[in-house]
Amino acid sequence: MTHTHLPRRAVLAALGASLLPVLGHSAEAPDAWRSSYTPYNGPLKAPLASGPLPVQGRWPEALQGTLYRVGPARRELGGVAMDHWFDGDGMLQAFRFEQGQASTQAPPRVSHRGALLATPKLTAEEAAGRLLYSGFATTLPHAPPLSGPDDLNPANINLLALPARKELFALWEAGSALAVDPVTLQAQGFKAWSPETRGAPFSAHPRVAPDGSVWNFGYVPGSGKLLVYDIAPTGQLRRQHVLTTAQADMVHDFAITDRHLVFLLMPLQFHGQPGMGSPLPHYQWNDQAPLVVLLVDKADFKVQRFELPATGLFHLANAWEEGGTVQVRFVAQPDILHALRHLKVDGPRSTPAAPATRWAHITLTPATGQARLAYPGLAHVEFPRIHPARNGLPTRFTTLLERSAGMDAQVQGFDTVLTLRGDQTPQRHRYGAGWIAEEHVYVPASPGAAEGRGWVLGTAYHWPSERTTLSVFDAQAVNAGPLASVTLPYGLPLGLHGQFVPA
Numbered sequence: 343m344t345h346t347h348l349p350r351r352a353v354l355a356a357l358g359a360s361l362l363p364v365l366g367h368s369a370e371a372p373d374a375w376r377s378s379y380t381p382y383n384g385p386l387k388a389p390l391a392s393g394p395l396p397v398q399g400r401w402p403e404a405l406q407g408t409l410y411r412v413g414p415a416r417r418e419l420g421g422v423a424m425d426h427w428f429d430g431d432g433m434l435q436a437f438r439f440e441q442g443q444a445s446t447q448a449p450p451r452v453s454h455r456g457a458l459l460a461t462p463k464l465t466a467e468e469a470a471g472r473l474l475y476s477g478f479a480t481t482l483p484h485a486p487p488l489s490g491p492d493d494l495n496p497a498n499i500n501l502l503a504l505p506a507r508k509e510l511f512a513l514w515e516a517g518s519a520l521a522v523d524p525v526t527l528q529a530q531g532f533k534a535w536s537p538e539t540r541g542a543p544f545s546a547h548p549r550v551a552p553d554g555s556v557w558n559f560g561y562v563p564g565s566g567k568l569l570v571y572d573i574a575p576t577g578q579l580r581r582q583h584v585l586t587t588a589q590a591d592m593v594h595d596f597a598i599t600d601r602h603l604v605f606l607l608m609p610l611q612f613h614g615q616p617g618m619g620s621p622l623p624h625y626q627w628n629d630q631a632p633l634v635v636l637l638v639d640k641a642d643f644k645v646q647r648f649e650l651p652a653t654g655l656f657h658l659a660n661a662w663e664e665g666g667t668v669q670v671r672f673v674a675q676p677d678i679l680h681a682l683r684h685l686k687v688d689g690p691r692s693t694p695a696a697p698a699t700r701w702a703h704i705t706l707t708p709a710t711g712q713a714r715l716a717y718p719g720l721a722h723v724e725f726p727r728i729h730p731a732r733n734g735l736p737t738r739f740t741t742l743l744e745r746s747a748g749m750d751a752q753v754q755g756f757d758t759v760l761t762l763r764g765d766q767t768p769q770r771h772r773y774g775a776g777w778i779a780e781e782h783v784y785v786p787a788s789p790g791a792a793e794g795r796g797w798v799l800g801t802a803y804h805w806p807s808e809r810t811t812l813s814v815f816d817a818q819a820v821n822a823g824p825l826a827s828v829t830l831p832y833g834l835p836l837g838l839h840g841q842f843v844p845a
């Protein structure tokens with residue numbers, strides 16, 4: 343495989359090497375980036391703190407709060423390394439936007455803090471001086487015996503914010519939610535929603551219903567079970583329920599409607615033993631099996647099952663009840679196993695790209711048992727986000743990332759933020775050459791504002807300068823470019839998902 347010089351450096355820098363100068367290591371010559379990318383052995387509790395950042399453009403005064411983001415950040419310790427995007431200890435980023443002093447009409451103050459999350463895994467590895475535990479794609483020999491999934495939990499995928507309770511959780515695919523102090527960013531330990539579910543998987547994409555209820559699920563590959571959580575707005579677990587189903591071997595996300603839970607179960611089958619090293623080699627795609635849709639009644643957990651032409655997927659945007667149908671919007675990942683196998687951080691896209699992702703619509707008609715899957719034509723997209731208070735309600739406004747045809751073929755990821763607005767032509771802002779865009783969130787102008795009013799907020803990494811920039815757009819005019827942006831004095835490791843918490 344051939345790597346050109348600059349993109350390799352770029353990708354490595356984007357994924358963590360850029361932290362080295364900030365944390366006291368000297369920058370090395372580009373040829374050494376691959377080896378110097380990981381030796382961040384600095385103290386766990388050494389948060390990054392930018393102080394007040396100069397704002398380019400005009401920051402919207404009404405946009406006050408914190409954008410939290412999380413992602414895999416540390417992938418090597420003590421000479422032991424992981425090279426898959428999903429492997430790496432979680433680092434929490436907090437971009438705060440505070441009101442300027444009214445008396446001086448000072449503009450809002452924007453600042454950043456970032457901290458590695460002190461999970462039991464990372465704490466044990468720090469004590470040992472090296473990575474100890476196998477990851478999603480890497481098996482480490484001589485790993486300590488496991489007492490449960492949380493021994494492996496890097497808290498590196500997504501966040502659940504319950505601002506009314508001043509609670510913030512960092513989430514992984516296969517373990518407990520990690521409670522985090524929203525101000526100090528310090529980890530506070532794993533959450534047990536009930537004695538029975540202590541240590542059970544609590545997936546990375548919970549859905550907060552408009553009434554504040556939190557719905558989530560957990561799964562163990564190969565178990566044939568989905569554990570459903572129904573959590574009251576008070577934070578008390580109302581119900582837990584186990585569904586028995588085939589094809590629940592990799593379930594990254596789900597959706598809720600007013601009356602139902604919606605699971606899209608792809609024919610990606612796990613043939614290994616949980617906890618015995620990396621699970622990735624034990625997944626196989628079953629060409630003969632369909633995409634299974636489970637429509638689960640929230641009231642009694644009764645299941646209606648539908649079948650559709652097979653596709654893989656990571657993320658759903660939303661689902662809702664409409665005129666006797668259930669509408670589902672998601673991003674299809676036709677060859678997800680290819681994507682999973684090649685999401686490496688050790689360099690540019692050295693293998694053929696997977697088939698393009700596709701924006702997809704499902705219509706379920708429960709009365710007749712019919713299901714229909716349609717692809718309206720939008721491709722090369724991922725990271726769908728909607729109005730945070732419209733989970734399960736009809737949505738016409740969706741934010742996505744898109745990979746433009748002009749993006750450097752050697753660089754993974756996306757370079758464009760896109761907004762879907764009902765039947766109107768999508769709006770796009772392409773960051774341009776040298777940029778990797780990260781997930782952008784939609785922040786409504788106010789809780790009661792019409793859908794689509796407000797802001798789109800997100801980060802992008804500029805690899806030639808090794809800096810991360812946060813941009814805010816008018817949600818109705820993303821194609822006009824950012825209203826304002828701030829550039830950090832350092833680059834952050836590329837993250838996964840984020841949540842905005844209003845002040």
Ligand SMILES: [Fe+2]
Nearest residue numbers: 594656657839
């Ligand atoms: Fe995700």
